[in-house]
Amino acid sequence: MLDKIFRLQKRNTSVKTEIIAGITTFLTMAYIIFVNPAILSQAGMDKAALVAVTCLVTAIATIVTGLFANAPIAMAPGMGLNAFFAYTLVITQKISWQTALGVVFLSGLFFLILTLIGLRKKLVEAIPQSLISAISVGIGLFITFIGLQNLGIVIAHPVTLVQAGNLTETILIGLAGLIVMIFLEMKKIKGSLLIGIVFATILAILLGKVDKPQSFMSADISIAAVALKLDIVGALKWSLFGSIFALMFMDMFDSIGTLVACCNEAKMTDKTGKIRKLDTLLTIDAGASMLGAAMGTSTTTSYIESAAGIEQGGRTGLTSIVTGILFLIAMLFVPVVGIVPSYATAPALIMVGLFMTKEIKRIDFTQMENAFPAFIIMIMIALSYSISTGLAFGFISFTLLKVISGKIKDIKPVMWIITALSIFYFVIPLLTKSS
Secondary structure (H helix, E strand, C coil): HHHHCCCCCCCCCCCCHHHHHHHHHHHHCCCCCHHHHHHHHHHHCHHHHHHHHHHHHHHHHHHHHHHHHHCCEEEEEEECCHHHHHHHHHCCCCCHHHHHHHHHHHHHHHHHHHHHHHHHHHHHHCCCHHHHHHHHHHHHHHHHHHHHHHHCEEEEEECCCCEECCCHHHHHHHHHHHHHHHHHHHCCCCCCCHHHHHHHHHHHHCCCCCCCCCCCCCCCCCCCCCCCCCCCCHCCHHHHHHHHHHHHHHHHHHHHHHHHHHHHHCCCCCCCCCCCCCCHHHHHHHHHHHHHHCCCCCCCCCCCCCHHHHHHHCCCHHHHHHHHHHHHHHHHHHHHCCCCCHHHHHHHHHHHHHHHHHHHHCCCCCCCHHHHHHHHHHHHHCCCHHHHHHHHHHHHHHHHHHCCCCCCCCCCHHHHHHHHHHHHHHHHHHHHHHH
């Protein structure tokens, strides 16, 4: 029966292989159960509810992917996207987390519309690969900066803005977790980030820095503190359309990059090299973001960690279903996750930042009109503490430098629209203040 549903023989796999692949994907990306609530709780959201929602949304989106796309792709609240939610929308722009959930919902809705009417391809093709890679690097630097702050290594300074913090016991605990992660990555052991977080947390308990959980499992799971709290009407403001636009593009680039990489490795391409059911996967991705916003979490997207399961032989949706079921089971361990301190999850942010900055090798630094926009995206995302601001600077500078260098033909029509929206992003706050 499973062979008939998932076409196991046709894709040269077996039930045993798919189960092992599903477990591998879960272990590789399970760190999100700890990290996503740690980030979003800084926006004022209930951490225990966020743990449950993270598991639930990941499980639903991943299982749906397995059933309807028959693909070994896992989906979960995206790294970088959750940082945009907490640090850019809530902390920097000072909107409520309920309104920020509305922004996530609308970005998912627009992503869905673009996919259904076929405009998604034109938007992606309009932006050079160097800028797309720069976005990944910039978000990686941003996440690393946040990780260093959460760990306590980087602290505020009234003159230089930032400085190195003094070594403390908690910083040393976090660094011990980081060393474990790096060592396990060097040995190519799956679940390195998860193991590092667990190691640092146990060390914190042994040193008396964290209290032991009152219980290890609990069936009393509630998401009421964050579920159905989104404010869509509040998100429908001119001042937030730039953020909706930025979030939609981040999700789009993240999803397409992940799907292209993973689906090619899983041999999910036809004779022409096109990915089978790509539109179905992107539709599920957009729908998952809308569902996640309704349930109380940031943008849900395809996870590159799916490649770990694919490397173990995962070729069908059965891999995804196994991963999703494990995330459902993980919901029972909310009490344990709740005690994990921020300095134990901070090393995972640093490692994710490292992984994302690998994209820098795909940036063309040989021509200034390509190099500077990519550079300014990377720098401004991290230093302005705003992903949308970094994108806007990059898109505007790209178009401006192409015009100055007399290479207007290199600017695709859709890129003019993107640039206009980026200018609009900067102008709107000025108009709002003057009115």
